[in-house]
Amino acid sequence: MQTLSGIPLNYYIYLSTALFCIGVLGVMVRRNAIIMFMCIELMLNAVNLLMVAFSRYLGDSSGQVFVFFIMAVAAAEVAVGLAILIMIYRNAKTSDTEVLNELKL
Amino acid sequence: MGITVYIFWFLSFVALISALNVVFAKSPVHSVLSLIITFFAIAGHYLLLNAQFLAAVHIIVYAGAIMVLFLYVIMMLNLNKETEPHKKNYIKFISVIASCLLMITFVAAFRGAEIEGATSPNDSIGLVENLGKVLFDQNQFLLPFEVSSILFLAAMVGAVYLSKKELH
Known part of the structure; x- marks a missing residue:
């Protein structure tokens, strides 16, 4: 495994894995829709970090351009998602996801 | 062991601890502040990886725009x-x-992985000049770039429409 200034690529893989799994844990554990949303951002960032690491170690800058696009999509997603959250709050007077079960059988 | 290794461990530690704090903090504002700390640590990682432009954009977009939202x-x-x-x-x-x-599965899958095709790492790929050339010069990412601007327009219209109070 090649190293760059003493840090193997494996370390970045494990770090991103850990961040991604913390994001998954947050989505499963919490009930507040805003916190779940932030955990989704955390997962996106774990993937971004891994992509930058790969692009650095393989000497290909396409990975960094992809990260750029992921950031753009994440910004758009947050704007629409928070608007939906405000709508939900206006109708249900809560941001608790357990209350929003009207489609459940 | 150079100093970059110590910086790596420090930034990883900060990122993981504050990411855990995002999940387990009692109040949502504390979660947001922890997430901002995580984003700064990730930006530090970008700097370590010689992606200066992405580090700056990451701080501006995430800490400056998304977390404020x-x-x-x-x-x-x-x-x-x-x-x-x-x-x-x-x-x-x-x-x-x-x-x-899930974590154990990922780690087990990546443990024995050997990444092929590693060339000599180029120090200048993360600079603005090189990224601009890749983005605009070779007609490779020009169409996605324009499409993402349409995506922003659609997101803007959608957000305004969704959060508008009903008039009737």
Whole structure:
């Protein structure tokens, strides 16, 4: 495994894995829709970090351009998602996801 | 062991601790602040990886725009209560076990991986000049770039329409 200034690529893989799994844990554990949303951002960032690491170690800058696009999509997603959250709050007077079960059988 | 290794461990430690704090903090505002710390640590990682432009954009977009939007919504809806109802304990327990299993699966899958095709790393790929050339010069990412601007327009119209009060 090649190293760059003493840090193997494996370390970045494990770090991103850990961040991604913390994001998954947050989505499963919490009930507040805003916190779940932030955990989704955390997962996106774990993937971004891994992509930058790969692009650095393989000497290909396409990975960094992809990260750029992921950031753009994440910004758009947050704007629409928070608007939906405000709508939900206006109708249900809560941001608790357990209350929003009207489609459940 | 150079100093970059120590910086790497420090930034990883900060990122993981504050990411855990995002999940387990009682009040949503504390979660947001921890997430901002995580984003700064990730930006530090980008700097370590010689991606200066992405580090700057990451701080501007995430810490400057997205997290401010989150804080704004939390303040506006007055959600900063610590009385959020919690999930049942057995569901929390199962969630922790499930995410640990996911982590073990990923680590086991990547453990023996040998990445092929590693060339001599080029120090200048993360600079603005090189990224601009890749983005605009070779007609490779020009169409996605323009499409993403349409995506922004659609997102803007959608956000304004969704959060507008009903007039009738």
